[in-house]
Amino acid sequence: MRIDAFLSESPMFAINRAARRFNSLATEALAADGLTFLEGLVLTAIFFEAPTPLKPSELAETFGMTRGNVSHCVSSLEAKGLLQRKIDPADARAYQLALKPAGKKCALHVIAAFDKLQKEFEREVGKTALAETLKTIRKLEALF
Numbered sequence: 001m002r003i004d005a006f007l008s009e010s011p012m013f014a015i016n017r018a019a020r021r022f023n024s025l026a027t028e029a030l031a032a033d034g035l036t037f038l039e040g041l042v043l044t045a046i047f048f049e050a051p052t053p054l055k056p057s058e059l060a061e062t063f064g065m066t067r068g069n070v071s072h073c074v075s076s077l078e079a080k081g082l083l084q085r086k087i088d089p090a091d092a093r094a095y096q097l098a099l100k101p102a103g104k105k106c107a108l109h110v111i112a113a114f115d116k117l118q119k120e121f122e123r124e125v126g127k128t129a130l131a132e133t134l135k136t137i138r139k140l141e142a143l144f
Contacts, residue, residue: 011140029113033106034080038063038073040110043082046099047107053096055088082106 007013026037035043041063046054060070074097077083082103088094099107121130 015137015140025117026114029117030110033109035106035110036073036076038065038069039077040114042070042073042077042097043099043103043107043110044114046083046097047104047111050099053086053098055094055096057094059097077103 023037026040027035030037030040033040042059045059045062056070056074057067059065060067063070074083074085078085081100083097083099085095085097088096125133
């Protein structure tokens, strides 16, 4: 196609394509637990922040996502019996997230899957090259 020359030079297209592939890889890695990439990230974040409860708005800010996307993810995880919402005692309009026992167990599986993927990236690309790539991606992200 005529657009191929443009696409081969476009960092925006390359990053978008890589992001879709990484999302697919993560979803494959989390398939045994029936989770999406975002669901895995949410479980992992809550697990690492415990015992401090998290608010969905904090997750949205951290992940650079809309609160609506995070809310949808939280509803899905709640329906799967992995987390629970609690009214925030400091602000009755908000709620806090906490893992249920099954969610803690699942979070450990997710962390192991993410670690495995990270080790594969480091083995294939090298730690130094991976670190430099992240710096470049962050510079590009900061432009916008």
